[in-house]
Amino acid sequence: xxxxxxxxxxxxxxxxxxxxxxxxxxxxxxxxxxxxxxxxxxxxxxxxxxxxxxxxxxxxxxxxxxxxxxxxxxxxxxxxxxxxxxxxxxxxxxxxxxxxxxxxxxxxxxxxxxxxxxxxxxxxxxxxxxxxxxxxxxxxxxxxxxxxxxxxxxxxxxxxxxxxxxxxxxxxxxxxxxxxxxxxxxxxxxxxxxxxxxxxxxxxxxxxxxxxxxxxxxxxxxx
Amino acid sequence: xxxxxxxxxxxxxxxxxxxxxxxxxxxxxxxxxxxxxxxxxxxxxxxxxxxxxxxxxxxxxxxxxxxxxxxxxxxxxxxxxxxxxxxxxxxxxxxxxxxxxxxxxxxxxxxxxxxxxxxxxxxxxxxxxxxxxxxxxxxxxxxxxxxxxxxxxxxxxxxxxxxxxxxxxxxxxxxxxxxxxxxxxxxxxxxxxxxxxxxxxxxxxxxxxxxxxxxxxxxxxxxxxxxxxxxxx
Numbered sequence: 001x002x003x004x005x006x007x008x009x010x011x012x013x014x015x016x017x018x019x020x021x022x023x024x025x026x027x028x029x030x031x032x033x034x035x036x037x038x039x040x041x042x043x044x045x046x047x048x049x050x051x052x053x054x055x056x057x058x059x060x061x062x063x064x065x066x067x068x069x070x071x072x073x074x075x076x077x078x079x080x081x082x083x084x085x086x087x088x089x090x091x092x093x094x095x096x097x098x099x100x101x102x103x104x105x106x107x108x109x110x111x112x113x114x115x116x117x118x119x120x121x122x123x124x125x126x127x128x129x130x131x132x133x134x135x136x137x138x139x140x141x142x143x144x145x146x147x148x149x150x151x152x153x154x155x156x157x158x159x160x161x162x163x164x165x166x167x168x169x170x171x172x173x174x175x176x177x178x179x180x181x182x183x184x185x186x187x188x189x190x191x192x193x194x195x196x197x198x199x200x201x202x203x204x205x206x207x208x209x210x211x212x213x214x215x216x217x218x219x220x221x222x223x
Numbered sequence: 224x225x226x227x228x229x230x231x232x233x234x235x236x237x238x239x240x241x242x243x244x245x246x247x248x249x250x251x252x253x254x255x256x257x258x259x260x261x262x263x264x265x266x267x268x269x270x271x272x273x274x275x276x277x278x279x280x281x282x283x284x285x286x287x288x289x290x291x292x293x294x295x296x297x298x299x300x301x302x303x304x305x306x307x308x309x310x311x312x313x314x315x316x317x318x319x320x321x322x323x324x325x326x327x328x329x330x331x332x333x334x335x336x337x338x339x340x341x342x343x344x345x346x347x348x349x350x351x352x353x354x355x356x357x358x359x360x361x362x363x364x365x366x367x368x369x370x371x372x373x374x375x376x377x378x379x380x381x382x383x384x385x386x387x388x389x390x391x392x393x394x395x396x397x398x399x400x401x402x403x404x405x406x407x408x409x410x411x412x413x414x415x416x417x418x419x420x421x422x423x424x425x426x427x428x429x430x431x432x433x434x435x436x437x438x439x440x441x442x443x444x445x446x447x448x449x450x451x452x453x454x455x456x
Contacts, residue, residue, distance in 0.1 A: 006327035014315050073313060082311030082370070085275055086328040087297035 003088040007096035014073055015104065021069040025108035028065060029058040030115055037119040051120040052182035056175060058112045059105070059138060064163055066104035067146030070097050071154050080220060090217035094147065098212065101143040109135050122186065130185040134194075137201040138178040144208035145171055151219045174204035226289055228253050228378050228409035229274060235282035236269050243269050247283070249428065253377065256400070256410040258417055261430035267413035268308065270430070271380045274411065275305045287378060301329060304376035306384055310367040314356035318347055318366050321355060322373060329374040341369040345395055360387040368396055372403065379403055381412040393418075 015021055036054035074080040083093055113131065117124055146167050153162040168175075181197035191198070227250045234247040243266040251257055259267050272278040273285050276295040285292040288299050295303075305311075312321045319338050326334035342348045345365040355363060364387050371379065384400070385393050401423050404410055417427055 002330060003328055006324055010313070010316070010320075010324050013320070014313065017315055073315075076314055077312050078307065078309030079311050079313055081277060081305075081307065081309065082325070083328070084277065085300060085303065085305050085311075086325070087301040087330065088328050089297060 003086075004092050004096045004099075007083070007088070007093060008099050011070060011073065011096070011100035012103070015069075015100075021066055021104050022107055024069075025062040025065055025104060026111045028061050029108050029112035032058040032061055033112065033115050033119050047120050047122070048186035049183045051116050051122060052179050052186055054120070055112055055116050055135075055182060056138070056179050058116075059109060059135070060142060060168065060171070060175065062108040062112070063101070063105050063139070063142040063146050064150075064167060066108065067101045067143060067150045068154070068160060068163060069104065070101045070147060071150050075154060084220065090220065091213045093220075094212050094216035098143055098147050098209070101147050102139055105139045105143055106136075109139060127186050127188055130191055131182055133191065134178060134181045134185060134198070134201070137198065137205055138174065141174050141201060141205040141208050142167075142171055144205065144212045148208070148212040148216060148219065151216060171204075174201050177201050177204075225253055227251055227286075228255075228288060229411065230286045230289075231274075231283065232286075233283035234270075234273065234280050234285050236266070236273060236278070237281045244273075244280075244430075251409045251411060251426075253409050254404055254407045256404050256412070256423055256425040257428060258425045259411065259413045259428045259430055260415065260417055261413075262415065265430045267430055268382050271305070271307070271382050271411065271413060274378075275303060275380050276300065301374065302377040304371040304374065304379045306367050306371040306379075306381045308382055308386075310355075310363050311370060312355045312363065312366060315354060317352050317354050318342060318358070319351040321366065322369060325370050325373055331374060337373060341373055342366075344399065345369045346391070361389055361392045364388055365392055365395060368399060372399055375403075375406070375408075377408050379408055379410045379412075381410065383413055383415075385414065385418055 033054050036050070036057065040050045074083065084090070113128065113135070116122065117128065122128070146163065149166050150163055153160070153166065156162060177197040177200040181194040181201070184194045184197075185191070229249060229251040231247050231249045234244055234249070235242065236244040247270065249257070259270060261267050269278065273280050274287060274292060276287075276292040279293050287295065288302065290296070290299050313324070316324065319342060322338035322341055323334040326337045331337045339348070339351065342351050345368060347362060347366060347369070350358070350362065355366065358366065368384060371381070379400070381400070384396050388396060397418070400410055400412070404423055
């Protein structure tokens with residue numbers, strides 16, 4: 001637990017000091033929402049469906065950026081080797097990196113939801129509160145996947161470009177479930193009615209977190 | 224006789240078709256020091272990376288504390304200190320924050336006290352609250368040495384520890400190496416040429432890429448006796 005807390009605290013300290021990731025995540029979310037609000041035809045697409053889609057596009061982009069940033073600091077001066085040489089368990093290192101990526105993504109999500117409500121003329125009501133568990137599940141799954149994949153792509157030339165190519169197709173089932181559940185939540189449906197979508201998201205969360213915890217050691221092993 | 228801290232048998236490493244290490248046999252006891260000398264690309268850093276468990280050998284065995292380095296458990300990794308070409312430090316953290324972070328990873332009881340103690344030892348107490356990105360190469364090298372020795376490891380692997388250091392910096396590192404050996408640690412360091420460290424006797428091994436590629440390595444690593452006599456002047 002001490003190693004987990006030390007790595008997480010260090011990542012948050014670095015982020016608070018520079019603010020690079022959070023600002024970049026918020027700017028990217030805003031850009032995606034602005035583009036989509038003007039690109040989608042309000043007469044043909046229900047605003048709640050468009051808002052849900054736009055929100056998830058912003059979330060996926062923000063998630064990739066957050067995961068990349070969380071491991072970027074470890075590549076400076078070969079710090080990842082310092083961590084691997086320490087008694088810290090690689091699974092614990094993954095958990096700390098996942099927690100950091102999740103926190104960055106949660107901050108971006110809060111900003112993105114506020115922007116979504118404003119841009120799509122929605123109301124700050126109970127439907128927004130119902131989004132919280134859906135976005136939470138999505139953030140856990142995507143952060144878990146992106147953190148693992150960024151450890152692989154970070155070792156290759158042009159790895160930043162490779163991450164979306166690998167991550168998005170794998171995340172598609174959970175993404176569809178998230179968009180459908182978010183659309184339903186914004187339309188006022190109760191959480192019970194979207195049980196199947198939530199189950200899909202929970203299943204993918206379990207899969208990605210477990211795979212990340214078990215495989216992280218092997219993907220960062222020989223640096 | 225105590226068990227060796229480091230022991231390699233016919234250790235080999237290749238990158239693609241190119242052999243970097245061949246048939247390396249090395250043995251080091253607690254409280255002993257060894258310098259591995261050789262030119263650029265001779266395989267010195269590769270040898271240290273294998274001993275640290277950062278790379279797997281292509282052939283042979285590397286044992287540290289009797290354990291295969293391919294899969295060193297946390298309790299053995301804790302006893303190894305590594306100083307590499309890269310400092311493993313975070314440029315946007317201060318010197319103290321860096322050492323405190325590593326002290327926490329190594330489960331030291333009072334990270335702050337350990338950090339301050341080591342900052343004094345490497346002459347960086349006045350720069351404790353400066354970010355590492357503002358450090359000169361030599362200051363970063365000294366801080367890297369403090370990071371490697373923070374938990375008082377039983378095995379120190381130092382890759383060119385005197386590179387980029389001025390006379391005072393080199394004296395500090397030499398003193399730390401001497402102290403580590405005196406408290407019973409085994410030390411393996413690399414260099415392009417044998418440095419002078421008063422009061423300490425080292426075995427010296429020479430690695431040459433050409434020899435490794437074409438001759439049995441056992442001959443060259445047995446140079447220690449001859450080179451040691453040069454050191455004893």
